[in-house]
Amino acid sequence: MEDKVREIIANHRGEESKLLAILHDVQDEFGYIPRDAMKIIAEELGMKPGEVYDTASFYSFFTFRPAKHVIRVCNGIVCNLKGSEEIIKAIEAKYGIKDGEISEDGNFLLQVVECIGRCDGPPAMLVDDDSYGNLTPEKALEILRRYEE
Ligand code: FES
Structure with a gap:
Protein backbone atom coordinates (compact mmCIF):
# COMPACT_ATOMS: atom_id res chain seq x y z
CA MET A 1 0.00 0.00 0.00
CA TYR A 59 -16.22 15.79 1.97
CA SER A 60 -18.85 13.08 2.04
CA PHE A 61 -17.39 11.19 -0.92
CA PHE A 62 -14.32 10.11 1.06
CA THR A 63 -14.72 7.06 3.27
CA PHE A 64 -12.43 5.74 5.98
CA ARG A 65 -13.23 2.07 6.24
CA PRO A 66 -13.06 -0.75 3.70
CA ALA A 67 -16.24 -2.34 2.41
CA LYS A 68 -16.86 -6.02 3.02
CA HIS A 69 -17.52 -6.72 -0.68
CA VAL A 70 -16.36 -4.91 -3.79
CA ILE A 71 -18.74 -4.86 -6.77
CA ARG A 72 -16.97 -4.06 -10.03
CA VAL A 73 -19.43 -3.51 -12.84
CA CYS A 74 -17.91 -3.38 -16.28
CA ASN A 75 -18.87 -0.40 -18.39
CA GLY A 76 -16.40 -1.14 -21.17
CA ILE A 77 -17.65 -0.79 -24.73
CA VAL A 78 -18.85 -4.39 -25.14
CA CYS A 79 -20.76 -4.42 -21.85
CA ASN A 80 -22.06 -0.90 -22.41
CA LEU A 81 -23.61 -1.93 -25.72
CA LYS A 82 -25.35 -4.77 -23.89
CA GLY A 83 -26.87 -2.59 -21.19
CA SER A 84 -24.34 -2.26 -18.36
CA GLU A 85 -25.65 1.20 -17.52
CA GLU A 86 -29.00 -0.28 -16.54
CA ILE A 87 -27.21 -2.62 -14.17
CA ILE A 88 -25.23 0.22 -12.65
CA LYS A 89 -28.43 2.24 -12.17
CA ALA A 90 -30.19 -0.72 -10.51
CA ILE A 91 -27.31 -1.20 -8.05
CA GLU A 92 -27.09 2.52 -7.33
CA ALA A 93 -30.80 2.67 -6.60
CA LYS A 94 -30.92 -0.51 -4.50
CA TYR A 95 -27.92 0.24 -2.28
CA GLY A 96 -27.90 4.05 -2.41
CA ILE A 97 -24.35 4.24 -3.71
CA LYS A 98 -22.63 5.68 -6.73
CA ASP A 99 -19.33 4.75 -8.35
CA GLY A 100 -16.60 4.81 -5.68
CA GLU A 101 -19.03 4.86 -2.74
CA ILE A 102 -19.63 2.41 0.10
CA SER A 103 -23.12 1.45 1.21
CA GLU A 104 -24.35 2.78 4.54
CA ASP A 105 -23.92 -0.62 6.23
CA GLY A 106 -20.34 -0.91 4.92
CA ASN A 107 -21.19 -4.06 2.99
CA PHE A 108 -20.67 -2.96 -0.63
CA LEU A 109 -18.27 -0.71 -2.47
CA LEU A 110 -19.36 -0.01 -6.06
CA GLN A 111 -16.74 0.53 -8.73
CA VAL A 112 -17.53 1.07 -12.39
CA VAL A 113 -14.61 -0.27 -14.38
CA GLU A 114 -13.53 -0.55 -17.99
CA CYS A 115 -13.06 -4.24 -18.85
CA ILE A 116 -12.87 -7.27 -16.61
CA GLY A 117 -12.01 -9.77 -19.31
CA ARG A 118 -15.54 -11.18 -19.62
CA CYS A 119 -16.32 -9.73 -23.05
CA ASP A 120 -17.61 -13.19 -24.00
CA GLY A 121 -20.62 -12.73 -21.69
CA PRO A 122 -21.60 -9.08 -21.51
CA PRO A 123 -22.72 -7.31 -19.45
CA ALA A 124 -20.47 -8.57 -16.69
CA MET A 125 -19.49 -7.80 -13.12
CA LEU A 126 -17.13 -9.05 -10.44
CA VAL A 127 -18.11 -9.39 -6.81
CA ASP A 128 -14.82 -9.74 -4.98
CA ASP A 129 -13.14 -12.48 -7.06
CA ASP A 130 -16.36 -14.06 -8.40
CA SER A 131 -17.23 -13.21 -11.96
CA TYR A 132 -20.75 -13.08 -13.42
CA GLY A 133 -21.82 -12.54 -17.03
CA ASN A 134 -24.92 -12.20 -19.23
CA LEU A 135 -26.49 -10.02 -16.58
CA THR A 136 -29.79 -8.22 -16.46
CA PRO A 137 -30.52 -5.69 -13.70
CA GLU A 138 -32.73 -8.29 -11.98
CA LYS A 139 -30.08 -11.00 -12.21
CA ALA A 140 -27.38 -8.67 -10.86
CA LEU A 141 -29.51 -7.73 -7.83
CA GLU A 142 -30.37 -11.36 -7.19
CA ILE A 143 -26.65 -12.25 -7.18
CA LEU A 144 -25.86 -9.36 -4.84
CA ARG A 145 -28.49 -10.52 -2.38
CA ARG A 146 -26.24 -13.53 -1.70
CA TYR A 147 -23.53 -11.16 -0.47
CA GLU A 148 -25.75 -9.19 1.86
CA GLU A 149 -25.03 -9.63 5.54
S1 FES B 1 -15.95 -4.81 -21.97
FE1 FES B 1 -16.99 -5.67 -20.29
S2 FES B 1 -15.83 -7.41 -19.84
FE2 FES B 1 -14.79 -6.54 -21.48
Missing part, protein backbone atom coordinates in the same frame (compact mmCIF):
# COMPACT_ATOMS: atom_id res chain seq x y z
CA GLU A 2 2.77 2.40 0.95
CA ASP A 3 4.46 2.26 -2.48
CA LYS A 4 1.17 2.93 -4.26
CA VAL A 5 0.37 5.93 -2.03
CA ARG A 6 3.85 7.38 -2.62
CA GLU A 7 3.43 6.84 -6.36
CA ILE A 8 0.09 8.70 -6.28
CA ILE A 9 1.68 11.58 -4.39
CA ALA A 10 4.56 11.69 -6.88
CA ASN A 11 2.06 11.92 -9.75
CA HIS A 12 0.79 15.19 -8.29
CA ARG A 13 4.19 16.72 -7.59
CA GLY A 14 4.31 20.37 -8.54
CA GLU A 15 0.54 20.87 -8.48
CA GLU A 16 -0.73 23.75 -6.38
CA SER A 17 -3.66 22.32 -4.43
CA LYS A 18 -2.82 18.67 -4.64
CA LEU A 19 -4.23 17.33 -1.38
CA LEU A 20 -7.75 16.78 -2.73
CA ALA A 21 -6.45 15.27 -5.97
CA ILE A 22 -4.26 12.87 -3.98
CA LEU A 23 -7.16 11.91 -1.70
CA HIS A 24 -9.36 11.26 -4.75
CA ASP A 25 -6.74 8.98 -6.29
CA VAL A 26 -6.22 7.10 -3.00
CA GLN A 27 -9.99 6.61 -2.64
CA ASP A 28 -10.19 5.34 -6.25
CA GLU A 29 -7.29 2.97 -5.71
CA PHE A 30 -8.31 1.43 -2.37
CA GLY A 31 -12.03 2.20 -2.22
CA TYR A 32 -11.45 4.20 0.96
CA ILE A 33 -8.77 6.31 2.63
CA PRO A 34 -6.67 4.02 4.83
CA ARG A 35 -5.32 5.53 8.05
CA ASP A 36 -1.73 4.73 7.01
CA ALA A 37 -2.28 6.52 3.70
CA MET A 38 -3.21 9.68 5.62
CA LYS A 39 0.01 9.41 7.60
CA ILE A 40 2.10 9.07 4.43
CA ILE A 41 0.29 11.96 2.73
CA ALA A 42 0.82 14.15 5.80
CA GLU A 43 4.50 13.25 5.94
CA GLU A 44 5.05 13.92 2.23
CA LEU A 45 3.15 17.22 2.21
CA GLY A 46 4.60 18.46 5.50
CA MET A 47 1.23 18.43 7.27
CA LYS A 48 -0.13 16.83 10.44
CA PRO A 49 -2.17 13.63 9.92
CA GLY A 50 -5.07 15.39 11.69
CA GLU A 51 -5.07 18.13 9.06
CA VAL A 52 -5.31 15.57 6.27
CA TYR A 53 -8.16 13.86 8.12
CA ASP A 54 -9.97 17.17 8.70
CA THR A 55 -9.88 17.95 4.99
CA ALA A 56 -10.92 14.44 3.93
CA SER A 57 -13.76 14.20 6.45
CA PHE A 58 -15.21 17.50 5.22
Whole structure:
Protein backbone atom coordinates (compact mmCIF):
# COMPACT_ATOMS: atom_id res chain seq x y z
CA MET A 1 0.00 0.00 0.00
CA GLU A 2 2.77 2.40 0.95
CA ASP A 3 4.46 2.26 -2.48
CA LYS A 4 1.17 2.93 -4.26
CA VAL A 5 0.37 5.93 -2.03
CA ARG A 6 3.85 7.38 -2.62
CA GLU A 7 3.43 6.84 -6.36
CA ILE A 8 0.09 8.70 -6.28
CA ILE A 9 1.68 11.58 -4.39
CA ALA A 10 4.56 11.69 -6.88
CA ASN A 11 2.06 11.92 -9.75
CA HIS A 12 0.79 15.19 -8.29
CA ARG A 13 4.19 16.72 -7.59
CA GLY A 14 4.31 20.37 -8.54
CA GLU A 15 0.54 20.87 -8.48
CA GLU A 16 -0.73 23.75 -6.38
CA SER A 17 -3.66 22.32 -4.43
CA LYS A 18 -2.82 18.67 -4.64
CA LEU A 19 -4.23 17.33 -1.38
CA LEU A 20 -7.75 16.78 -2.73
CA ALA A 21 -6.45 15.27 -5.97
CA ILE A 22 -4.26 12.87 -3.98
CA LEU A 23 -7.16 11.91 -1.70
CA HIS A 24 -9.36 11.26 -4.75
CA ASP A 25 -6.74 8.98 -6.29
CA VAL A 26 -6.22 7.10 -3.00
CA GLN A 27 -9.99 6.61 -2.64
CA ASP A 28 -10.19 5.34 -6.25
CA GLU A 29 -7.29 2.97 -5.71
CA PHE A 30 -8.31 1.43 -2.37
CA GLY A 31 -12.03 2.20 -2.22
CA TYR A 32 -11.45 4.20 0.96
CA ILE A 33 -8.77 6.31 2.63
CA PRO A 34 -6.67 4.02 4.83
CA ARG A 35 -5.32 5.53 8.05
CA ASP A 36 -1.73 4.73 7.01
CA ALA A 37 -2.28 6.52 3.70
CA MET A 38 -3.21 9.68 5.62
CA LYS A 39 0.01 9.41 7.60
CA ILE A 40 2.10 9.07 4.43
CA ILE A 41 0.29 11.96 2.73
CA ALA A 42 0.82 14.15 5.80
CA GLU A 43 4.50 13.25 5.94
CA GLU A 44 5.05 13.92 2.23
CA LEU A 45 3.15 17.22 2.21
CA GLY A 46 4.60 18.46 5.50
CA MET A 47 1.23 18.43 7.27
CA LYS A 48 -0.13 16.83 10.44
CA PRO A 49 -2.17 13.63 9.92
CA GLY A 50 -5.07 15.39 11.69
CA GLU A 51 -5.07 18.13 9.06
CA VAL A 52 -5.31 15.57 6.27
CA TYR A 53 -8.16 13.86 8.12
CA ASP A 54 -9.97 17.17 8.70
CA THR A 55 -9.88 17.95 4.99
CA ALA A 56 -10.92 14.44 3.93
CA SER A 57 -13.76 14.20 6.45
CA PHE A 58 -15.21 17.50 5.22
CA TYR A 59 -16.22 15.79 1.97
CA SER A 60 -18.85 13.08 2.04
CA PHE A 61 -17.39 11.19 -0.92
CA PHE A 62 -14.32 10.11 1.06
CA THR A 63 -14.72 7.06 3.27
CA PHE A 64 -12.43 5.74 5.98
CA ARG A 65 -13.23 2.07 6.24
CA PRO A 66 -13.06 -0.75 3.70
CA ALA A 67 -16.24 -2.34 2.41
CA LYS A 68 -16.86 -6.02 3.02
CA HIS A 69 -17.52 -6.72 -0.68
CA VAL A 70 -16.36 -4.91 -3.79
CA ILE A 71 -18.74 -4.86 -6.77
CA ARG A 72 -16.97 -4.06 -10.03
CA VAL A 73 -19.43 -3.51 -12.84
CA CYS A 74 -17.91 -3.38 -16.28
CA ASN A 75 -18.87 -0.40 -18.39
CA GLY A 76 -16.40 -1.14 -21.17
CA ILE A 77 -17.65 -0.79 -24.73
CA VAL A 78 -18.85 -4.39 -25.14
CA CYS A 79 -20.76 -4.42 -21.85
CA ASN A 80 -22.06 -0.90 -22.41
CA LEU A 81 -23.61 -1.93 -25.72
CA LYS A 82 -25.35 -4.77 -23.89
CA GLY A 83 -26.87 -2.59 -21.19
CA SER A 84 -24.34 -2.26 -18.36
CA GLU A 85 -25.65 1.20 -17.52
CA GLU A 86 -29.00 -0.28 -16.54
CA ILE A 87 -27.21 -2.62 -14.17
CA ILE A 88 -25.23 0.22 -12.65
CA LYS A 89 -28.43 2.24 -12.17
CA ALA A 90 -30.19 -0.72 -10.51
CA ILE A 91 -27.31 -1.20 -8.05
CA GLU A 92 -27.09 2.52 -7.33
CA ALA A 93 -30.80 2.67 -6.60
CA LYS A 94 -30.92 -0.51 -4.50
CA TYR A 95 -27.92 0.24 -2.28
CA GLY A 96 -27.90 4.05 -2.41
CA ILE A 97 -24.35 4.24 -3.71
CA LYS A 98 -22.63 5.68 -6.73
CA ASP A 99 -19.33 4.75 -8.35
CA GLY A 100 -16.60 4.81 -5.68
CA GLU A 101 -19.03 4.86 -2.74
CA ILE A 102 -19.63 2.41 0.10
CA SER A 103 -23.12 1.45 1.21
CA GLU A 104 -24.35 2.78 4.54
CA ASP A 105 -23.92 -0.62 6.23
CA GLY A 106 -20.34 -0.91 4.92
CA ASN A 107 -21.19 -4.06 2.99
CA PHE A 108 -20.67 -2.96 -0.63
CA LEU A 109 -18.27 -0.71 -2.47
CA LEU A 110 -19.36 -0.01 -6.06
CA GLN A 111 -16.74 0.53 -8.73
CA VAL A 112 -17.53 1.07 -12.39
CA VAL A 113 -14.61 -0.27 -14.38
CA GLU A 114 -13.53 -0.55 -17.99
CA CYS A 115 -13.06 -4.24 -18.85
CA ILE A 116 -12.87 -7.27 -16.61
CA GLY A 117 -12.01 -9.77 -19.31
CA ARG A 118 -15.54 -11.18 -19.62
CA CYS A 119 -16.32 -9.73 -23.05
CA ASP A 120 -17.61 -13.19 -24.00
CA GLY A 121 -20.62 -12.73 -21.69
CA PRO A 122 -21.60 -9.08 -21.51
CA PRO A 123 -22.72 -7.31 -19.45
CA ALA A 124 -20.47 -8.57 -16.69
CA MET A 125 -19.49 -7.80 -13.12
CA LEU A 126 -17.13 -9.05 -10.44
CA VAL A 127 -18.11 -9.39 -6.81
CA ASP A 128 -14.82 -9.74 -4.98
CA ASP A 129 -13.14 -12.48 -7.06
CA ASP A 130 -16.36 -14.06 -8.40
CA SER A 131 -17.23 -13.21 -11.96
CA TYR A 132 -20.75 -13.08 -13.42
CA GLY A 133 -21.82 -12.54 -17.03
CA ASN A 134 -24.92 -12.20 -19.23
CA LEU A 135 -26.49 -10.02 -16.58
CA THR A 136 -29.79 -8.22 -16.46
CA PRO A 137 -30.52 -5.69 -13.70
CA GLU A 138 -32.73 -8.29 -11.98
CA LYS A 139 -30.08 -11.00 -12.21
CA ALA A 140 -27.38 -8.67 -10.86
CA LEU A 141 -29.51 -7.73 -7.83
CA GLU A 142 -30.37 -11.36 -7.19
CA ILE A 143 -26.65 -12.25 -7.18
CA LEU A 144 -25.86 -9.36 -4.84
CA ARG A 145 -28.49 -10.52 -2.38
CA ARG A 146 -26.24 -13.53 -1.70
CA TYR A 147 -23.53 -11.16 -0.47
CA GLU A 148 -25.75 -9.19 1.86
CA GLU A 149 -25.03 -9.63 5.54
S1 FES B 1 -15.95 -4.81 -21.97
FE1 FES B 1 -16.99 -5.67 -20.29
S2 FES B 1 -15.83 -7.41 -19.84
FE2 FES B 1 -14.79 -6.54 -21.48
